[in-house]
Amino acid sequence: xxxxxxxxxxxxxxxxxxxxxxxxxxxxxxxxxxxxxxxxxxxxxxxxxxxxxxxxxxxxxxxxxxxxxxxxxxxxxxxxxxxxxxxxxxxxxxxxxxxxxxxxxxxxxxxxxxxxxxxxxxxxxxxxxxxxxxxxxxxxxxxxxxxxxxxxxxxxxxxxxxxxxxxxxxxxxxxxxxxxxxxxxxxxxxxxxxxxxxxxxxxxxxx
Numbered sequence: 788x789x790x791x792x793x794x795x796x797x798x799x800x801x802x803x804x805x806x807x808x809x810x811x812x813x814x815x816x817x818x819x820x821x822x823x824x825x826x827x828x829x830x831x832x833x834x835x836x837x838x839x840x841x842x843x844x845x846x847x848x849x850x851x852x853x854x855x856x857x858x859x860x861x862x863x864x865x866x867x868x869x870x871x872x873x874x875x876x877x878x879x880x881x882x883x884x885x886x887x888x889x890x891x892x893x894x895x896x897x898x899x900x901x902x903x904x905x906x907x908x909x910x911x912x913x914x915x916x917x918x919x920x921x922x923x924x925x926x927x928x929x930x931x932x933x934x935x936x937x938x939x940x941x942x943x944x945x946x947x948x949x950x951x952x953x954x955x956x957x958x959x960x961x962x963x964x965x966x967x968x969x970x971x972x973x974x975x976x977x978x979x980x981x982x983x984x985x986x987x988x989x990x991x992x993x994x
Contacts, residue, residue, distance in 0.1 A: 833934025857950030888966035
């Protein structure tokens with residue numbers, strides 16, 4: 788046996804084998820942790836199931852402090868968004884264009900504290916900014932998560948005149964579905980769509 792053959796057949800140094808095993812163990816542990824976290828999240832009860840009452844969330848609007856409350860004259864549509872989320876921008880842009888569909892409904896646009904200033908909203912969505920049935924509001928992130936549960940944006944919640952949740956849309960949804968499409972919805976399921984993660988600047992869909 789030549790010296791080169793002996794070197795080729797010699798076992799790896801123990802330190803290299805140990806490092807590889809350690810890396811493999813860490814990767815398996817991370818993967819298992821992701822699976823456990825996903826399973827735990829799926830097992831948690833829905834914070835705001837269909838039929839639930841409108842959360843009495845405190846917020847700050849252009850006119851001062853306010854709180855969510857049922858609208859006796861029609862539906863209350865709550866849209867949770869972030870200005871940096873592309874899907875949120877697309878949904879609000881479509882709603883701005885289709886504002887006439889919202890007659891008879893009250894709309895609350897809720898965002899974490901870093902939402903757009905009124906002047907920016909007026910520039911991006913002038914009809915929404917001027918509409919008498921639309922309220923722009925801010926609430927802290929912890930309160931939004933506590934009240935609505937999901938961390939995906941945009942989220943659209945449709946409450947009836949009694950303040951009961953009739954239907955909700957996860958991710959971007961077109962205005963013609965919510966107005967008036969949701970009026971005849973049975974509220975049988977959560978409608979998925981494209982969205983980002985609440986509290987981040989990610990505008991892509993969350994797994």
